[in-house]
Every structure is written in structure tokens, then in C-alpha cells.
Amino acid sequence: MATAPYNYSYIFKYIIIGDMGVGKSCLLHQFTEKKFMADCPHTIGVEFGTRIIEVSGQKIKLQIWDTAGQERFRAVTRSYYRGAAGALMVYDITRRSTYNHLSSWLTDARNLTNPNTVIILIGNKADLDAQRDVTYEEAKQFAEENGLLFLEASAKTGENVEDAFLEAAKKIYQNIQDGSLDLNAAESGVQHKPSAPQGGRITNEPQPQREGCGC
Amino acid sequence: MSALHAARDGPITEDFFKALGRVKHIHNDVKVLLRTNQQTAGLEIMEQMALLQETSYEQLYRWAQNECRALTQESCDISPVLTQAMESLQDRPVLYKYTLDEFGTARRCAVVRGFIDALTRGGPGGTPRPIEIHSHDPMRYVGDMLAWLHQATASEKEHLEALLKQVSMQGVEENIQEVVGHITEGVCRPLKVRIEQVIVAEPGAVLLYKLSNLLKFYHHTISGIVGTSLAALLTTIEEMHLLSKKMFFNSLSLHASKLMDKIELPPPDLGPTCSLNQTLSLLREVLASHDSSVVPLDARQADFAQVLSCILDPLLQLCTVSASNLGIADMATYMVNSLYMMKTTLALFEFTDKRLEMLEFQIEAHLDTLINDQASYVLTRAGLSYIYNCVQQHKPEQNPLANVPSMDSASLKAAMVQFDRYLSAPDSLMMPQLNFLLSATLKEQIIKQSTELVCRAYEELYAAVMNPSSQYKEPETILQRSPQQIAITSRKQLEWASAPPKLMSRFSSGELVSSYPKWRSSGSSLSCLLVRLEVIVQFENISAVVLQELYWIVVVVEAVIPKKEVIMTLTAKLGIVLSNNHRQEGLGIKGNQVVKPGPGSGPDMGRIKD
Ligand SMILES: Nc1nc2c(ncn2[C@@H]2O[C@H](COP(=O)(O)OP(=O)(O)OP(=O)(O)O)[C@@H](O)[C@H]2O)c(=O)[nH]1
Ligand SMILES: [Mg+2]
Numbered sequence: 148m149a150t151a152p153y154n155y156s157y158i159f160k161y162i163i164i165g166d167m168g169v170g171k172s173c174l175l176h177q178f179t180e181k182k183f184m185a186d187c188p189h190t191i192g193v194e195f196g197t198r199i200i201e202v203s204g205q206k207i208k209l210q211i212w213d214t215a216g217q218e219r220f221r222a223v224t225r226s227y228y229r230g231a232a233g234a235l236m237v238y239d240i241t242r243r244s245t246y247n248h249l250s251s252w253l254t255d256a257r258n259l260t261n262p263n264t265v266i267i268l269i270g271n272k273a274d275l276d277a278q279r280d281v282t283y284e285e286a287k288q289f290a291e292e293n294g295l296l297f298l299e300a301s302a303k304t305g306e307n308v309e310d311a312f313l314e315a316a317k318k319i320y321q322n323i324q325d326g327s328l329d330l331n332a333a334e335s336g337v338q339h340k341p342s343a344p345q346g347g348r349i350t351n352e353p354q355p356q357r358e359g360c361g362c
Numbered sequence: 363m364s365a366l367h368a369a370r371d372g373p374i375t376e377d378f379f380k381a382l383g384r385v386k387h388i389h390n391d392v393k394v395l396l397r398t399n400q401q402t403a404g405l406e407i408m409e410q411m412a413l414l415q416e417t418s419y420e421q422l423y424r425w426a427q428n429e430c431r432a433l434t435q436e437s438c439d440i441s442p443v444l445t446q447a448m449e450s451l452q453d454r455p456v457l458y459k460y461t462l463d464e465f466g467t468a469r470r471c472a473v474v475r476g477f478i479d480a481l482t483r484g485g486p487g488g489t490p491r492p493i494e495i496h497s498h499d500p501m502r503y504v505g506d507m508l509a510w511l512h513q514a515t516a517s518e519k520e521h522l523e524a525l526l527k528q529v530s531m532q533g534v535e536e537n538i539q540e541v542v543g544h545i546t547e548g549v550c551r552p553l554k555v556r557i558e559q560v561i562v563a564e565p566g567a568v569l570l571y572k573l574s575n576l577l578k579f580y581h582h583t584i585s586g587i588v589g590t591s592l593a594a595l596l597t598t599i600e601e602m603h604l605l606s607k608k609m610f611f612n613s614l615s616l617h618a619s620k621l622m623d624k625i626e627l628p629p630p631d632l633g634p635t636c637s638l639n640q641t642l643s644l645l646r647e648v649l650a651s652h653d654s655s656v657v658p659l660d661a662r663q664a665d666f667a668q669v670l671s672c673i674l675d676p677l678l679q680l681c682t683v684s685a686s687n688l689g690i691a692d693m694a695t696y697m698v699n700s701l702y703m704m705k706t707t708l709a710l711f712e713f714t715d716k717r718l719e720m721l722e723f724q725i726e727a728h729l730d731t732l733i734n735d736q737a738s739y740v741l742t743r744a745g746l747s748y749i750y751n752c753v754q755q756h757k758p759e760q761n762p763l764a765n766v767p768s769m770d771s772a773s774l775k776a777a778m779v780q781f782d783r784y785l786s787a788p789d790s791l792m793m794p795q796l797n798f799l800l801s802a803t804l805k806e807q808i809i810k811q812s813t814e815l816v817c818r819a820y821e822e823l824y825a826a827v828m829n830p831s832s833q834y835k836e837p838e839t840i841l842q843r844s845p846q847q848i849a850i851t852s853r854k855q856l857e858w859a860s861a862p863p864k865l866m867s868r869f870s871s872g873e874l875v876s877s878y879p880k881w882r883s884s885g886s887s888l889s890c891l892l893v894r895l896e897v898i899v900q901f902e903n904i905s906a907v908v909l910q911e912l913y914w915i916v917v918v919v920e921a922v923i924p925k926k927e928v929i930m931t932l933t934a935k936l937g938i939v940l941s942n943n944h945r946q947e948g949l950g951i952k953g954n955q956v957v958k959p960g961p962g963s964g965p966d967m968g969r970i971k972d
Contacts, residue, residue, distance in 0.1 A: 223579065230480075
């Protein structure tokens with residue numbers, strides 16, 4: 148069997164945060180199901196999705212926690228920042244208020260995650276360029292000033308949705324490679340499965356070469 | 363075949379499964395031989411194959427058991443070979459079950475260790491901080507623990523799904539739920555001990571209530587993963603939910619009985635007592651804290667009913683008892699104020715219709731007292747009291763009215779001078795108690811209705827004096843004004859004098875607007891809707907923008923309802939409030955009309971969901 152011994156080598160935990168209605172659940176749905184959910188209900192508390200991606204030849208499983216943007220759930224959703232390796236901070240490019248609230252989202256993210264957590268800023272609903280209320284440039288500048296990755300995306304057309312999740316994963320993977328992320332520590336948001344030989348072993352004897360079915 | 367033999371002390375490989383499959387196949391094929399004359403050969407082969415199968419399954423089981431036993435790390439990745447092993451083992455239900463048990467036990471250890479680490483150690487370099495750091499903040503502490511467990515439960519279910527993804531027999535879903543239940547059983551004790559500590563530390567009624575809702579929320583969320591099965595974790599969470607709720611109601615009852623222990627006298631301004639204010643703010647906090655949870659509607663309704671009877675009934679009793687030594691007008695004023703405070707507190711919450719109606723009735727009863735008292739106050743001060751009494755008690759068979767002592771023309775004329783003075787400023791003659799009324803609207807209502815009573819008294823007097831049998835000479839020189847004139851004059855004077863209602867809202871404007879869809883979806887009756895809206899439009903710190911938004915919601919939502927008068931009343935009210943208070947905000951107000959907001963400025967009705 149030529150496939151890798153395990154389905155994936157890492158699990159990265161992500162959270163998606165941002166005001167209500169900015170399209171967090173739609174982004175997640177687009178990413179996991181490749182479909183746009185036009186009439187997505189408000190998220191109650193938190194929801195959860197997974198998908199396996201590949202970064203530098205490594206299979207990585209993303210475990211993504213989509214939080215409710217409504218203020219009344221804030222106390223509940225704050226508990227999910229713990230141990231996230233990546234955070235997608237989303238605003239709606241057609242609603243300035245959602246952009247103005249970013250600093251409070253960022254404060255929460257910084258206070259409640261670990262210093263290595265990779266935060267990516269996402270301006271969603273890029274398909275609605277005619278109703279744009281936040282320019283690309285100012286958001287880009289905000290991201291740079293705060294050391295965030297940044298992309299504009301559309302959960303509707305799917306534009307940049309893959310990239311949003313992938314860019315963050317690449318950065319996390321890079322942090323692992325250069326050793327700035329300690330995998331042995333609890334709640335780093337990353338779980339590593341060390342490569343094991345094909346099949347487990349019952350004894351410690353070296354694995355002999357086997358032939359095919361002998362019957 | 364050698365693959366099977368080799369496995370006895372070697373690793374399990376892809377070949378092992380191929381060989382096992384082959385053996386199974388042969389075992390089946392050989393059955394054909396049994397029906398021929400080759401029976402002996404057939405039996406021999408079958409026996410051989412059966413033996414081989416059994417030892418292989420045994421082998422596979424021992425291997426899988428060992429694999430599972432090793433899965434005690436926080437990370438748990440299921441190798442494809444292990445998945446395949448489970449697929450094969452389903453042919454031997456006992457071995458399959460034992461392997462799953464082994465898996466469950468290993469994962470149970472891992473989850474307990476992970477939980478304790480998160481509680482006491484936190485993340486790398488201490489971020490995120492250990493959960494126990496926040497043990498002084500009950501909501502955060504309990505919330506963090508439950509969120510951690512929610513995430514762990516979801517992950518464990520994923521692992522199991524990976525492990526069993528190739529198992530095709532029936533009941534896999536139940537297997538998964540059962541094992542997840544077993545895995546999460548280990549954390550029940552540490553969780554329970556900690557939550558119990560929080561609850562018995564008596565963090566106060568509001569916190570207890572919030573905790574009970576938080577626990578209910580997580581019960582709901584986690585049962586979405588482990589199903590409604592009797593997982594120990596769910597049982598523990600439910601137990602803690604019930605405990606916190608019980609402690610909550612205990613604490614409310616305690617509060618109420620303390621109120622009755624030491625009854626406060628009404629303050630000199632006849633306003634609400636400190637204990638009333640305190641209790642109402644407690645009530646408000648409790649009702650408002652419901653917002654942060656997703657407890658199903660019917661459960662919430664039951665909660666509200668219980669909370670209200672726990673708090674409101676003793677409060678009403680308290681007010682009645684503390685008012686019992688007051689004079690009639692003082693008592694009515696004090697009661698109206700207290701009831702009014704209760705009403706404005708409740709008006710913003712759903713499921714309060716019955717209570718609101720009851721409070722309305724009680725307020726009206728006391729208002730009637732005040733209206734009558736105010737009318738006699740005016741008649742007395744305006745010197746009409748004696749005269750009016752004579753008119754009322756006079757019988758036609760008696761002396762003509764003009765001959766009754768002190769009912770002669772001169773006395774009547776003198777009284778009319780005084781009455782005229784009253785008419786020029788009908789609001790100047792006011793019982794002192796009315797100035798203590800908290801609600802300007804109620805005060806206005808009392809003045810208006812008592813003035814009507816005064817006018818009616820004048821009407822009776824007028825009719826009696828004008829009656830020829832009363833034998834007044836030139837009666838029109840005594841009473842120079844007709845009752846109609848009196849009524850019109852007094853109404854005009856009142857309108858001119860009426861000040862815009864003033865009431866400081868203890869609610870933020872956002873709360874007012876966002877509470878609206880809740881009463882609607884909770885099926886608030888139209889009459890209560892009006893009560894609620896009336897409370898809102900009286901708040902003076904409510905911005906025009908908010909008012910306009912409310913107006914817009916009401917027009918949009920209520921337009922389908924036949925009872926147009928609700929909208930009309932509200933429209934008129936909003937118009938007055940807007941033009942009185944908020945001209946400076948530059949809204950499009952023409953006269954008393956609210957201009958419809960342009961497209962896009964109305965509330966996003968599409969997102970208001972029930
Ligand atoms: N045109 C357009 N509409 C979008 C896009 N993404 C989301 N929407 C719409 O925006 C609305 C809100 O999307 P959700 O995904 O539910 O928003 P959310 O951030 O999850 O909201 P909460 O769960 O309340 O926090 C939905 O009606 C979507 O159809 C997008 O990229 N383009
Ligand atoms: Mg959502």
C-alpha cells in the first residue's frame with residue numbers, strides 16, 4: 148500500500164469570529180461542502196466542521212469552530228478561543244460597522260489564544276463590490292499594522308475561500324517547521340501524529356518482507 | 363496463507379486482510395463440495411479454513427487491542443489498518459466489542475488527562491491560561507470547562523467515526539454514541555466537584571440563574587453529539603443544572619422572605635421604597651440574563667412564570683402592607699407609583715402579559731380613587747363643594763333652591779368668581795400627592811378626568827340654577843358661562859399646560875428595540891403590546907432614531923393586523939414625542955407626522971427570527 152500510513156499528520160484547530168451576519172457560517176460551509184448557503188440561520192452558540200487539506204505534501208486536518216456573532220453568545224463563544232492554532236476574523240465589506248468592531252474582536256483573540264495563534268483577517272462578500280463600504284487598502288493597512296494575514300473573499304462565489312483557510316494553515320505549518328510552535332505543549336491547537344510504519348507491530352522484531360497471498 | 367501465519371508474531375499488513383478474505387471465500391466455496399460426492403475432502407478443507415480463520419481473528423484482535431491501548435495521547439489518529447481491522451472484526455461481535463472497549467478506555471484516560479491539564483496547566487508558556495485561574499469568575503470558569511468538554515466530545519466522536527468508518531453492520535451509530543458516552547464518563551467527577559463548589563459558594567441569584575441556563579445550553583449542545591443516550595456526562599450536566607436552578611429559586615424565596623421580615627415604610631415622596639427598587643433590579647437582571655441562552659421557548663416561559671410569582675407576589679403584598687397606615691390619597695399615590703415601577707420593569711420582557719394586565723387593573727383602580735379625590739379637592743378649593751352638595755341633595759318638593767341657606771344669588775356669584783380663577787389655570791389646583799406621581803402621563807390622565815368630573819358637576823349646578831322652579835332671578839347673570847364653554851376652556855387650558863412626559867429609562871435604547879421581536883414572537887396580546895409601547899415612548903432618553911425604528915417595525919409588522927387603532931395610537935404618540943423632544947436631531951418630522959424612512963434605513967426584518 149503506497150498511501151501514507153495515516154490519513155493526516157496534523158490536526159489544526161481553527162475558530163471563526165466576527166460580527167453576526169458577516170458570513171462566517173457561509174465561509175465554513177463553502178469550504179467544507181463547496182456550496183453557498185443563501186439562507187443560513189444565525190448560529191446558536193458554536194458549530195463545527197472539518198476538512199483535510201494538504202500543505203507542503205503534508206495532510207492536515209482542520210477542525211473548525213464557527214462561533215455565533217450575536218452579542219448574547221459572546222460569553223459562550225469566548226470559551227472556544229482556547230487552544231486555537233488559527234483564527235479567521237471576518238468582517239463584511241459592505242457593512243462598515245462590522246469592520247469598525249474588528250479591534251474588539253482582535254483584543255479578544257489576542258487575550259484568549261496563545262501568542263502563536265495565526266490570525267487572518269477576511270473581508271467577506273467581495274462579490275458585492277458595488278455596495279462596498281470598506282476599501283481593500285484600508286483593511287490591508289489595518290492587517291499590516293496588527294500583523295495579520297489578509298484576504299478579501301466571497302462565500303457566495305467561493306473566491307479566495309480555499310486560500311483563506313490554506314494561508315493560515317501554511318503559516319501555522321511554517322511556525323512548526325521553524326520551531327516557534329511547541330507541539331509538545333498542551334493546547335497549542337495543533338496535534339501531531341508522528342509518522343508510524345505501515346501497520347502496527349505486535350512484537351519488536353524487524354518487519355520481514357512478506358509476499359502476497361499464498362493461497 | 364503465509365501472511366496469516368506470519369502475523370502471529372509480526373505486524374498486520376494489507377496482505378493479512380487479503381489472505382483473511384481469501385480464507386473466508388474458500389470456506390464458503392467449499393460448501394458446494396459438500397453437496398457432491400467429495401464430502402470428505404470438503405469437510406476437511408472447511409475445518410482447516412475455520413481453524414485458520416479463528417486463529418487469524420484472534421491474532422487480529424490482539425493486535426488491534428494493543429493498537430487501541432496505545433491511543434492515550436491527546437492526539438489520536440486512527441491508522442487505515444486499524445480501521446480495516448475493525449471492519450474485519452465485525453464478523454466476530456465479541457472481539458469487536460472488546461476492541462471498542464479497549465479503545466474507549468484508552469481515550470477516556472486521554473480525555474481526563476487533557477481536561478486536568480487544561481484546568482491546571484493551560485497552554486504552552488501559560489497561554490491560554492489554565493481554566494482554574496478563572497475560578498473566581500463562575501460563568502467563565504464553568505463556561506470554559508463545558509466548552510472544553512464540548513470540543514473534546516466532538517473530537518472523540520470524530521475519532522470513533524474514523525475508526526468505524528468501514529464497519530457496515532447495523533447499529534454503528536449507537537456503538538459510537540455508547541463509546542463516546544463511556545469516554546466522557548471519566549471527566550464527570552472532576553467536572554461535578556468543581557461546579558458544585560461554584561454553586562454552593564452562593565454566588566447570588568442572578569449568577570445561579572445564568573449558570574443554570576449555561577448548563578442547560580451545554581446539555582443541549584453536547585446531546586447533539588452524543589445523542590439523547592444516557593451518557594454520564596449529560597446526566598452530570600443535567601444534575602448540575604437542576605442543582606443550580608434549585609439554589610436559584612431558594613435564593614429568590616430567601617430574598618422575598620427577607621422583604622416581609624422587615625417592612626419598609628413608604629418614603630415621604632410616596633415613591634418606591636429601596637427594597638422595591640432593589641428587588642425590581644434583581645428581577646430585571648434575572649429576566650435579562652435569559653438572553654444569553656438558548657433554552658427552548660416553553661421551558662423559558664415556565665421559568666418566567668415561576669420567577670414572577672417568586673418575586674412579584676411578595677412585592678405586591680409588601681407594598682399593600684407598607685401602605686396600610688397611609689391616608690386614602692397617599693395610599694393610592696404610593697400604590698400607583700409602586701405598581702407603575704413594576705409595570706415599566708416587566709414591559710420589556712416576553713411572557714409577562716398576564717402580569718402586565720393585572721398591574722394595569724390595579725393601577726386603574728387606584729387611579730379612580732385619585733381622580734375622585736382630585737375632583738372633590740377642586741370643588742372644595744373653588745368654593746363649589748357646599749353648593750354642589752346642596753344641588754345634589756335638593757328635592758323638588760322642598761323649598762326652591764334659591765331659598766336654601768347660602769344658595770342665594772349673591773353667594774353663588776361669589777363662588778363663581780373663585781371658580782373662574784380655577785378655570786384660568788385648572789392645573790394650579792392640584793392635590794399635593796399628584797406631584798409625587800412618577801408617571802407624568804398618569805398625572806395628566808388624573809387631571810384630565812377629574813376636570814371632566816368638575817365640569818359635570820358644573821353642568822348639574824347650571825341645570826339646577828337655570829331651572830325656573832329654583833326661582834333664581836336672571837339666572838344667566840349668576841352663571842355666565844354655559845357648561846360647554848366651561849368644558850372647552852378647561853380642556854384648552856390643560857392642553858396648553860401639559861408638559862411632555864418625562865421618565866428616565868433604565869434601559870438602553872438598543873435594548874428597547876431589540877426586545878420588540880421577542881414580545882411579538884412570544885405572542886404578546888395586542889392590548890399588552892400597547893402597554894409595552896406606551897412605556898417605551900415615555901422614556902425621555904430614547905433617541906429619535908430608535909423611536910423611528912420602533913415605529914417602522916410596528917408599522918411593518920402590525921400592518922397585517924386588523925386592529926389599526928394600536929398603530930394609530932402609537933403613531934400619534936410617537937409623533938408627539940418626536941416633535942417635542944427630538945427636533946434637534948434633524949429627522950424628517952412634518953408636523954406631528956413621522957416620515958417613513960427611506961429604503962435601507964428600516965430594520966432588517968429578514969433577520970428577525972423567532
Ligand atoms: N452576497 C453575499 N452574501 C453572503 C456572503 N456570505 C454570506 N452571505 C449572506 O449573509 C448572511 C449571513 O451569513 P451567515 O453565514 O449566516 O453569517 P454569520 O456570520 O454566520 O452570522 P451569525 O451566525 O449570526 O454570527 C446570509 O444571508 C448569507 O446568505 C457572500 O460572500 N456574499
Ligand atoms: Mg453563523
